[in-house]
Amino acid sequence: xxxxxxxxxxxxxxxxxxxxxxxxxxxxxxxxxxxxxxxxxxxxxxxxxxxxxxxxxxxxxxxxxxxxxxxxxxxxxxxxxxxxxxxxxxxxxxxxxxxxxxxxxxxxxxxxxxxxxxxxxxxxxxxxxxxxxxxxxxxxxxxxxxxxxxxxxxxxxxxxxxxxxxxxxxxxxxxxxxxxxxxxxxxxxxxxxxxxxxxxxxxxxxxxxxxxxxxxxxxxxxxxxxxxxxxxxxxxxxxxxxxxxxxxxxxxxxxxxxxxxxxxxxxxxxxxxxxxxxxxxxxxxxxxxxxxxxxxxxxxxxxxxxxxxxxxxxxxxxxxxxxxxxxxx
Amino acid sequence: xxxxxxxxxxxxxxxxxxxxxxxxxxxxxxxxxxxxxxxxxxxxxxxxxxxxxxxxxxxxxxxxxxxxxxxxxxxxxxxxxxxxxxxxxxxxxxxxxxxxxxxxxxxxxxxxxxxxxxxxxxxxxxxxxxxxxxxxxxxxxxxxxxxxxxxxxxxxxxxxxxxxxxxxxxxxxxxxxxxxxxxxxxxxxxxxxxxxxxxxxxxxxxxxxxxxxxxxxxxxxxxxxxxxxxxxxxxxxxxxxxxxxxxxxxxxxxxxxxxxxxxxxxxxxxxxxxxxxxxxxxxxxxxxxxxxxxxxxxxxxxxxxxxxxxxxxxxxxxxxxxxxxxxxxxxxxxxxxxxxxxxxxxxxxxxxxxxxxxxxxxxxxxxxxxxxxxxxxxxxxxxxxxxxxxxxxxxxxxxxxxxxxxxxxxxxxxxxxxxxxxxxxxxxxxxxxxxxxxxxxxxxxxxxxxxxxxxxxxxxxxxxxxxxxxxxxxxxxxxxxxxxxxxxxxxxxx
Numbered sequence: 001x002x003x004x005x006x007x008x009x010x011x012x013x014x015x016x017x018x019x020x021x022x023x024x025x026x027x028x029x030x031x032x033x034x035x036x037x038x039x040x041x042x043x044x045x046x047x048x049x050x051x052x053x054x055x056x057x058x059x060x061x062x063x064x065x066x067x068x069x070x071x072x073x074x075x076x077x078x079x080x081x082x083x084x085x086x087x088x089x090x091x092x093x094x095x096x097x098x099x100x101x102x103x104x105x106x107x108x109x110x111x112x113x114x115x116x117x118x119x120x121x122x123x124x125x126x127x128x129x130x131x132x133x134x135x136x137x138x139x140x141x142x143x144x145x146x147x148x149x150x151x152x153x154x155x156x157x158x159x160x161x162x163x164x165x166x167x168x169x170x171x172x173x174x175x176x177x178x179x180x181x182x183x184x185x186x187x188x189x190x191x192x193x194x195x196x197x198x199x200x201x202x203x204x205x206x207x208x209x210x211x212x213x214x215x216x217x218x219x220x221x222x223x224x225x226x227x228x229x230x231x232x233x234x235x236x237x238x239x240x241x242x243x244x245x246x247x248x249x250x251x252x253x254x255x256x257x258x259x260x261x262x263x264x265x266x267x268x269x270x271x272x273x274x275x276x277x278x279x280x281x282x283x284x285x286x287x288x289x290x291x292x293x294x295x296x297x298x299x300x301x302x303x304x305x306x307x308x309x310x311x312x313x314x315x316x317x318x319x320x321x322x323x324x325x326x327x328x329x
Numbered sequence: 330x331x332x333x334x335x336x337x338x339x340x341x342x343x344x345x346x347x348x349x350x351x352x353x354x355x356x357x358x359x360x361x362x363x364x365x366x367x368x369x370x371x372x373x374x375x376x377x378x379x380x381x382x383x384x385x386x387x388x389x390x391x392x393x394x395x396x397x398x399x400x401x402x403x404x405x406x407x408x409x410x411x412x413x414x415x416x417x418x419x420x421x422x423x424x425x426x427x428x429x430x431x432x433x434x435x436x437x438x439x440x441x442x443x444x445x446x447x448x449x450x451x452x453x454x455x456x457x458x459x460x461x462x463x464x465x466x467x468x469x470x471x472x473x474x475x476x477x478x479x480x481x482x483x484x485x486x487x488x489x490x491x492x493x494x495x496x497x498x499x500x501x502x503x504x505x506x507x508x509x510x511x512x513x514x515x516x517x518x519x520x521x522x523x524x525x526x527x528x529x530x531x532x533x534x535x536x537x538x539x540x541x542x543x544x545x546x547x548x549x550x551x552x553x554x555x556x557x558x559x560x561x562x563x564x565x566x567x568x569x570x571x572x573x574x575x576x577x578x579x580x581x582x583x584x585x586x587x588x589x590x591x592x593x594x595x596x597x598x599x600x601x602x603x604x605x606x607x608x609x610x611x612x613x614x615x616x617x618x619x620x621x622x623x624x625x626x627x628x629x630x631x632x633x634x635x636x637x638x639x640x641x642x643x644x645x646x647x648x649x650x651x652x653x654x655x656x657x658x659x660x661x662x663x664x665x666x667x668x669x670x671x672x673x674x675x676x677x678x679x680x681x682x683x684x685x686x687x688x689x690x691x692x693x694x695x696x697x698x699x700x701x702x703x704x705x706x707x708x709x710x711x712x713x714x715x716x717x718x719x720x721x722x723x724x725x726x727x728x729x730x731x732x733x734x735x736x737x738x739x740x741x742x743x744x745x746x747x748x749x750x751x752x753x754x755x756x757x758x759x760x761x762x763x764x765x766x767x768x769x770x771x772x773x774x775x776x777x778x779x780x781x782x783x784x785x786x787x788x789x790x791x792x793x794x795x796x797x798x799x800x801x802x803x804x805x806x807x808x809x810x811x812x813x814x815x816x817x818x819x820x821x822x823x
Contacts, residue, residue, distance in 0.1 A: 201687045201695050204680055211673035218632065218662065218670045219684040219737065220653035279675040 024324065025273050025285045029292060036295060040302035048298065050180055056294030057182035058241045059261055060287065063268035064190050065237030067286045068197065068230040070269050073210035073278030074129065074136040076231060078144030079238045079265060082121045083258030084151040087242040090114035091162040091252045092154065107168055114246075115239030121147060122235025126228030144262070148255075155254035162250040172248030182244045189240065193233075194283045206230060210278025267314060268293055271321045292317065331394065333358045333523045334379075334411075334492055339388035341374055348374050351388065352549045354542055356492065361514060361524045363538035363555075365531065365563050367756030371547040372527050376494050379525075380413040381406040393491070412485035413494040418477050420469045427452035427465035430484045455483045459513060475506035482513065486522070493517065494525040499533060500753070503617045504817075511537045529754070531560035532785075543567055568757050577808045580792040582609040587644065588776035589660075589745045591629060594638030598624050600800045602638075606745070606776045611767065613791030614780040616820045620797040622780045623665060626747045630662045631655045642745065656688055661743025663734050665750040665780070671734040674723040678715055679704040681722050681733050685741035707736035712762055728759025735766065746770065749780040764790050784813045796820050 020027070037044045062079045069076050093110035097103060121143060128139045162168070174181045197203035208216040209226045217223050241261070246252060270276065271292055272285025296317055300310045336354040340347060349371045356362050366372050377383045379390060381403040390397045392409060401409075420429050427449045428435070436451065438444040452465035461479045469477060478498060485493055495514075499507045514524055514537055528534050534541055535555060543550040543566040550566050586608040594602040598621045606612045614622045628635040631649040640647050640658075647658045655662070664670040672681050683700040690696075704718040711732040715725060722733055731751065738746055748767070752760045767790060771777050781787050787794055794811060796804040796819035804819030 199695060199697070200693050202693070204684075204687065204695050207676055207680065208673045208684060211675045212669075214670045215673050216684070218630075218652055218664055220651075220656040220688040221684065222653065275675075279673065 025271070025288045028321070028324070029288045032292060032295060036299055036302075040299065043299065043302050046178075048302075050175075050178065050183075052291070052294040052298050053183040054180035055297070056290050057180065057186045058245050059264040059268065059293065060186045060290040061189060061237045061241040061244070062234065062261055062265040063272075063286050063290045064186070064193055064283060065234030066262075066265045066269050067272070067274055067281055067283055068193070068206055069136075069234050070266070070274050070276060071197075071210045071278060071281040072206045072227055072230045073213065074227060074230060075140065075266065075276075076122075076125065076234050077137065077140040077262050078121060078125060078147055079234060080258040080261040080263075081144040081147035081151065082118050082235065083238050083242045083245065083261055084252065084254070085121070085147045085154075086114045086118040086239050087246045087257055088151050088154045088160065088252045088254070089117055090242060090246050091160055091250075094168060094246075095161070095163045097163065103163060103165065107165075111243050114242050115236055118239035118242060119232045119235035122231040122233070122238075123228060125235075126231035129231070130224035130227050151252075151257075152254045155252060157254050159251055159253040162246065162252070164250045168247050169250055170247070172244045172246075182248075185240065185244065189237065190283055190287055197283055202226070202229065207279055210280075212279070264293060265290075267318055270318060331358070332356060332391070333360070333393060335391040336375070336379065337389050337391065339375060339378060339385045339390070341371075341378060341383060341386050347547065349378075349385075349547045352544065352547070354549075355552075356523045356525065358491075358523060359518050359521050360540065361518050361526060361538045363534035363541040363563075364525055364527045364544070365529075365534060365541055365567055366544035366550075367567055367758060370544040370567070370756075372544055373496065374547075375544070376413060376496065376525065376527065379406075380411060380494065407488050410489055410491035411494070412488055412490045412492070414478070414481045414485055414496065414498060416497045416500065418474075418481055420477055420480060422470040423468065425449075425466050425468055426456070426463055426472070426480050426483075429469055429480055430455065430465075430487055432484075452483070455487055456480075459483055459486075460516075474501045475503070475509070478502070478510070479513075486517070490522060492523045492525070494527070496527045497529065498526075499528065499530060503619070507533070529756075530783075531563050534563065535560050545569060564757055577611075577790060577792055579807050579809050580607065580610045582607055588642065589629075589778075590641040590644075592639045592641070594625060594628050594635045596624075596628065596633070596635040598800045599628065599635065602800075602802060604795055604802065606778060608776055609771050609774045611771050611777045611779065611790060611792045613787045613794040614778065614797060615782075615784070615787050615794050615816050616797035617782070619799075620820065621800040622797050623749055624800075625797070626662060626749055626778070626780060629655070630660060630747065653688060656685055656741060656743075659742065659744040661685075661738030661741055661746040663731075663738060663746070663748045663751060665753060667730050667734050672722050672730060675721060677719045677721055678708070678713065678725075678733055678736075679718045682707050682736040682740055685737050689741055703740050704736075707733075707739060710739075711736055711766060726756070726759075728755040728763070731755050731759070731763065732766075735763070739770070743775065745776045745778070747778045747780070750782065751779060752781075752783070752786060760786075784816060787811075787816065788813065 042048060066076060066079065090110045093105065093113060125140050125143050128134060129136050170181065172182055176184060197206065205216065205221045205226050208221055209223050213223055245257065268289035269286050271289035272282065274281030274285060293314060296313050297310055300307055300313060332355045334356040336352065338351040338353065339349055340351055341349040352371065352375055354375065364372050374383060378385045381401050384400045392411065397406065397409065430452050431448050435443040436447045449465045456463050456465065459479060459482060463472065463476055463479065469480060472480065498510060502510060518524060526534065526538055538555055540552055540554055541558060541563055542552045543563060545567060584607060587605050588608045590605045592603050602625055616622050624633065627633045628638065629640060631651045631654055640649055642658050649655045649658060668674060679701055682704050686703060687695060701718060707713065708715065708718060713729050713732045715729065722730055725733065751763055755763065767777055779791060788811060792808050794806045794816065795802055796816055798820055806815055
């Protein structure tokens with residue numbers, strides 16, 4: 001009898017543990033919302049919440065792609081600079097006008113080119129990493145430095161203004177039923193990529209490659225192709241992020257556009273519980289992760305704390321989150 | 330006689346599950362004690378409690394008449410004179426032999442810097458005592474695996490050890506190296522050191538130990554004096570039932586139905602290998618470690634590229650350049666190291682079982698319904714013990730992990746299945762089940778190649794055996810003419 005009770009008890013503990021393991025990020029998220037609401041009641045105003053969603057969408061988009069790369073055991077440090085390069089090309093094409101002052105080409109052309117360039121960078125990253133067998137950290141760092149420098153040359157180190165036509169600025173600044181368009185874009189992207197990650201063979205192989213590259217290879221998985229695909233995917237997401245970012249300001253700044261975005265994205269992925277050693281992770285976690293980052297930024301303003309300290313707050317949040325995840329193991 | 334070590338009523342639970350139930354273990358001075366049990370019987374946990382890695386929930390450990398402080402950390406235990414050599418060697422590859430032996434205890438000179446010449450001299454004396462000629466200034470990276478183990482032993486006895494625990498020390502050694510190790514163990518025992526020897530290889534336990542203690546499911550079962558027990562007795566104590574081991578009849582299928590033919594495979598190691606296997610045949614590959622058996626299988630499977638060689642399946646030539654082309658040609662390969670090349674440990678049973686199935690199928694999606702039906706079928710057929718198909722492979726026991734590795738290739742519909750060391754690190758019960766599955770597959774017409782260093786295994790299951798020595802086939806034996814002596818004769822090529 002006693003052992004049965006014990007077994008039932010341990011089963012219950014097991015269930016609670018499983019819930020915590022799978023949903024700890026969401027539990028934390030709700031806690032953060034409550035704490036923020038108490039600390040600054042204005043925080044919970046719908047306008048403020050929607051504003052947070054709008055602001056986090058750019059890094060969020062990159063973070064969604066980054067989740068794939070990290071699950072496959074890689075990392076991409078070039079996303080920020082690549083966003084600037086792809087964005088600069090977008091602005092340069094978008095501001096071209098014909099003699100009568102109307103845009104030289106329909107808007108979808110520069111947007112497509114922007115995404116293609118970002119994916120191109122992803123392909124270069126992936127190809128060098130897999131074919132030359134170099135560590136992703138170094139390859140993407142170098143490619144990022146190159147991308148930033150190329151952007152500075154394009155823009156001659158300055159800020160270039162785009163053509164402020166409403167159809168363009170609406171992408172980043174508009175809303176549909178009060179929901180910010182950038183957030184709608186990111187949610188759609190996340191839905192599609194969540195399906196890809198969980199329901200397709202590709203998604204399963206991404207986990208396998210990150211979990212044990214050798215075993216994946218012995219199972220016939222084309223490891224190199226999977227890796228390259230993940231870098232191209234984060235490229236595509238960076239291209240989408242670039243489109244949103246450029247449309248918000250209708251301008252690109254050679255030195256500051258996309259600066260630090262790669263780190264913010266990686267932070268969001270880690271906050272979401274994805275393991276940096278690969279093989280484990282969930283997109284839902286990443287989404288909560290980047291929203292938490294947005295909340296931290298927002299609370300700095302709400303509580304009237306110097307924005308210079310936002311890095312300190314984010315660093316503390318990362319350490320706290322990673323500590324919690326460690327204790328679960 | 331007084332006991333060097335007494336472990337009394339040791340109990341331990343992990344996450345509410347008791348894995349050791351009031352276990353006793355007594356060891357006298359100079360005694361070599363074998364510790365046997367299936368995987369999960371609690372051997373490792375007991376030894377980890379002894380060496381201070383885990384802390385017991387109840388019971389006490391008495392060493393040389395003094396109770397060891399509960400919760401004493403490993404370093405403290407080591408200084409008392411208890412050392413443990415783990416199955417996976419814990420050496421730093423980039424440091425020298427002497428640096429590894431004296432790690433964190435390096436002799437200092439007057440300036441407080443490491444006195445390398447003194448350290449190397451001390452290490453040389455130590456290694457000399459073990460009868461091993463290794464230059465203490467060599468980097469561990471450059472040593473053979475048997476030499477690395479000697480370094481571990483040297484490190485252990487440098488602590489003035491009185492009790493040495495060795496966990497599966499021979500799993501990576503060749504026959505000759507094992508012999509040297511056994512001489513060394515006896516030598517240590519003559520010097521008054523007690524040894525706990527953990528192994529799945531029961532014959533070895535009989536060969537080297539004075540006594541054997543058997544654990545089962547966390548319970549103490551028995552301690553027996555060695556001349557009075559046989560390997561078979563230990564095996565039955567371990568599983569609690571008689572282990573059936575029968576010799577096999579010669580292959581009785583169609584001798585013309587050649588499923589796989591390999592011609593003239595050569596590379597740096599392999600020298601002109603030819604062999605055939607027929608539909609439904611179980612063919613063993615025996616030989617010493619380093620004979621090139623695994624390399625041959627990797628060459629056939631497209632993992633390594635041989636310089637020359639042709640492969641025919643069902644009489645048709647096939648070109649295999651990578652694992653995926655081997656899979657398309659209906660080959661399967663259960664590798665010898667499931668953690669490195671067999672399984673993705675951080676994924677669940679379902680994923681691992683279906684990887685190759687997905688490779689062979691068409692379409693983008695992973696067809697959850699089909700794949701989970703696949704997984705359920707395999708769990709039932711192979712008797713994989715798990716809480717659910719979503720359980721992570723890393724949480725399974727060795728035997729169940731091996732079954733998952735097998736499931737991957739059963740689902741691929743492989744017609745030729747290579748199993749490299751199919752029961753390494755697998756407990757006796759699961760081993761019998763794996764043999765049963767292999768026989769079933771052969772009966773269904775799958776051609777099965779078994780690479781094994783475990784001679785009893787070869788004798789138990791193979792209908793024909795090819796023996797290799799240094800990249801060449803040196804002998805071929807039908808099961809009717811098979812003896813361990815004949816295999817060793819060819820394997821050593823004397």
